[in-house]
Amino acid sequence: MDKIVIWGGERLQGEVQISGAKNAALPILVSSLLTEGWNTFRNVPDLRDIKTIKKLLNHMGARCKTQAPGTIQINSENVRCCEAPYELVKTMRASILVLGPLVARLGQARVSLPGGCAIGARPVNLHINALERMGAEITLTEGYLEAKSKRLKGAKIYFDIATVTGTENIMMAACLADGETILENAAKEPEIVNLAQVLNGMGAKVSGAGTDVIRIEGVDKMHAVEAEIIPDRIEAGTFIIAAGITAGDVIVRGCVPGHLDALIKKLTDTGMEITPVEGGLRAIGRSDIRSVDIMTLPYPGFPTDLQAQIMAYLTIANGSSLISETVFENRFMHVSELQRMGADIKVQGGNAVVKGVSGLRGAPVMATDLRASASLILAGLAARGKTDLSRVYHIDRGYEQIEKKLSGLGARISRVRE
Numbered sequence: 412m413d414k415i416v417i418w419g420g421e422r423l424q425g426e427v428q429i430s431g432a433k434n435a436a437l438p439i440l441v442s443s444l445l446t447e448g449w450n451t452f453r454n455v456p457d458l459r460d461i462k463t464i465k466k467l468l469n470h471m472g473a474r475c476k477t478q479a480p481g482t483i484q485i486n487s488e489n490v491r492c493c494e495a496p497y498e499l500v501k502t503m504r505a506s507i508l509v510l511g512p513l514v515a516r517l518g519q520a521r522v523s524l525p526g527g528c529a530i531g532a533r534p535v536n537l538h539i540n541a542l543e544r545m546g547a548e549i550t551l552t553e554g555y556l557e558a559k560s561k562r563l564k565g566a567k568i569y570f571d572i573a574t575v576t577g578t579e580n581i582m583m584a585a586c587l588a589d590g591e592t593i594l595e596n597a598a599k600e601p602e603i604v605n606l607a608q609v610l611n612g613m614g615a616k617v618s619g620a621g622t623d624v625i626r627i628e629g630v631d632k633m634h635a636v637e638a639e640i641i642p643d644r645i646e647a648g649t650f651i652i653a654a655g656i657t658a659g660d661v662i663v664r665g666c667v668p669g670h671l672d673a674l675i676k677k678l679t680d681t682g683m684e685i686t687p688v689e690g691g692l693r694a695i696g697r698s699d700i701r702s703v704d705i706m707t708l709p710y711p712g713f714p715t716d717l718q719a720q721i722m723a724y725l726t727i728a729n730g731s732s733l734i735s736e737t738v739f740e741n742r743f744m745h746v747s748e749l750q751r752m753g754a755d756i757k758v759q760g761g762n763a764v765v766k767g768v769s770g771l772r773g774a775p776v777m778a779t780d781l782r783a784s785a786s787l788i789l790a791g792l793a794a795r796g797k798t799d800l801s802r803v804y805h806i807d808r809g810y811e812q813i814e815k816k817l818s819g820l821g822a823r824i825s826r827v828r829e
């Protein structure tokens with residue numbers, strides 16, 4: 412198994428190119444299930460989760476081929492199998508995204524119910540309730556959700572929580588339903604807007620994506636499309652924080668500044684200088700970091716997927732910061748590993764008080780989930796001495812060649828066989 416070794420203390424400098432967004436690419440590749448013909452998707456990141464979703468689509472009978480690095484073609488014309496097996500779903504919860512499109516396209520689906528994960532219980536009751544309101548009959552048999560419907564019907568759906576994949580799942584299902592569907596308290600993430608653009612390119616009638624009310628007028632048939640995946644705002648945010656924690660000067664190319672407003676506001680409050688440049692952002696860090704309070708919220712609030720990374724940064728700030736995690740109930744798994752590096756953090760329920768220390772020390776640490784592993788790499792970049800990060804398979808789920816990109820900015824980081 413691999414591990415990542417970091418020698419800290421280097422100021423990051425230079426340019427880094429951001430990859431396509433994992434959380435846009437996953438639902439967009441799945442949306443090919445709604446169409447006939449060859450779809451072409453560009454700017455698809457080369458990640459373990461993308462490999463998993465391609466395996467799942469292949470398993471159902473879709474044909475996937477890589478036309479060029481970052482470009483994938485998918486033809487779902489011959490999809491007849493409507494099952495998402497436990498072996499695949501257990502490795503990636505986002506597999507639940509096939510549920511809506513399969514019921515809509517084939518009239519049935521058999522999808523392994525995703526279990527909990529390191530960051531929370533993560534139920535999918537809102538996905539199920541919404542499909543039932545559209546007329547699907549859903550039962551749970553031997554750990555599998557079995558859904559049936561001759562043809563889904565348009566319905567008015569209010570989400571108790573602005574769920575991201577819930578919004579995406581139902582938005583896709585509603586494209587082939589009979590009549591209009593209205594999603595209220597829908598999630599507003601940029602990845603949802605990207606998916607809606609692709610669906611409309613396939614002949615769907617989706618309006619209001621990016622607001623909390625989305626309307627979908629069902630159509631009988633959808634066709635293949637050529638589409639682009641948006642840049643990964645979470646990867647971009649991670650590199651901006653890397654500039655901050657190393658007092659560096661980094662140009663983050665290919666990101667969309669408007670997708671990062673909440674982060675930029677908070678980092679500017681800590682004293683960073685973040686300015687738009689052509690095709691991206693320039694991020695300049697300072698060694699005297701001011702403490703700030705953070706509360707994670709659905710978009711456009713502060714993203715929970717950057718909570719661990721900004722916590723690592725605030726461990727070396729002047730003063731104390733309060734971090735409130737309101738989206739997931741168990742997303743502080745990185746705290747004990749940061750404490751091993753000398754951080755001073757106290758957790759109480761969904762709140763963590765981070766008391767800034769003068770510096771971190773390198774140590775052997777273990778990744779517990781995707782974003783926690785990113786925060787430990789950032790801490791390693793700032794720490795004195797050597798940090799060994801194990802269980803790096805977590806980071807490969809969501810970051811394309813992170814150690815290569817960081818060493819391109821001057822970091823002393825490498826991947827070694829354990």
Ligand code: EPZ
Binds near residue numbers: 716809
């Ligand atoms: C998406 O997960 C992202 N994953 C997550 O990114 C991200 O952390 C999350 O949205 C929040 O921004 C993908 O897009 C593939 P939710 P999702 O449904 O859709 C509760 C990463 O690091 N809930 O918006 O699963 C749920 O438990 C990953 O890239 C229900 O109770 O998140 C949570 O507390 C991690 N019932 C809250 O809502 C439901 O049916 C928000 O979850 C659905 C959700």
